[in-house]
Amino acid sequence: MGIFGGWDAKFYYVLEAEAYGVTPSNPAFLGVENVENIEPFAEAGTIKVRGLGSRDVTRIAKGLKQVGVSVDYAVPATDIFSLMQTAITVFPHTCEVVYERPDNSLILRFLGCKMNRLEVSCSIEDVLKASAEFFGQKLVTDQPKIEGATYTDFLDVVAWHECK
DSSP: OOOOOGGGEEEEEEEOOSBTTBOOSSOEEEEESOEEEEEEEEEOOOEEEEOOSSSOOEEEEOOOOEEEEEEEEEOOSSSTTTTGGGGSOSSOEEEEEEEEOSSOEEEEEEEEEEEEEEEEEOOTTSBOEEEEEEEESEEEOSOOOOTTOEEEEEOOOOBGGGOO
16 A cells, blocks of 8 residues: 555545434435545644652643544535535534545545534635535544445536626
């Protein structure tokens, strides 16, 4: 297996309406084809605890583990608000970062994701862009694609002169 780069990445998401942190059976994943930057992260969340008294004893304690993904993308023209409207929903999502090549693939599945931040920008002579950050409950790796799942990619982009 080689090193995967951003050019190999696709971003997919599906609503978890049944239960928190559980991907629905036969999910219909929606995808963003025009990903400019994608950064999955998993931080151990360790905390440095300092001692008291005449000796400065320190130790490392377990903290809150953080997993998530940040994605910058050109907003697709076919379904403009599909991903953006999830910023106001109370339901979590399953997000997948799929690195695909003809010879192999790698899937990072983030369960129980909630949108932390969403930023939309549009400038002259450019397309409508969005930057989203999700925090998840759990990260699952080395999993095959879900049996019975469908993956839909949204293509095309919204140009600046179409922003009204």
